[in-house]
Amino acid sequence: xxxxxxxxxxxxxxxxxxxxxxxxxxxxxxxxxxxxxxxxxxxxxxxxxxxxxxxxxxxxxxxxxxxxx
Numbered sequence: 001x002x003x004x005x006x007x008x009x010x011x012x013x014x015x016x017x018x019x020x021x022x023x024x025x026x027x028x029x030x031x032x033x034x035x036x037x038x039x040x041x042x043x044x045x046x047x048x049x050x051x052x053x054x055x056x057x058x059x060x061x062x063x064x065x066x067x068x069x
Contacts, residue, residue: 007051007055009055009059011051011055012051012052012055012056012059013052015048015049015051015052015055016048016049016052018048019044019045019048019049019052022041022044022045022048023045026038026041
C-alpha cells in the first residue's frame with residue numbers, strides 16, 4: 001500500500017501545475033536547449049507528475065495501481 005498521507009491536495013496540485021508550467025516553457029524552445037538540459041527537465045516533469053498522479057491514485061483508494069519510484 002502506498003502512503004501519501006504526508007502530501008496534501010494542495011501539494012499534489014502544485015506539483016501538477018509546476019509540471020504544466022515547465023512543459024509550457026519548453027514548447028518551441030527545445031532547439032535552444034542542450035540535450036542535457038532537456039533530459040534534466042524531463043526528469044523533473046516525470047518526478048512532479050509522478051507525485052501528483054500517485055497522490056490521486058492513493059486518494060481514490062485504488063491500491064491496485066499504486067506505483068512508487
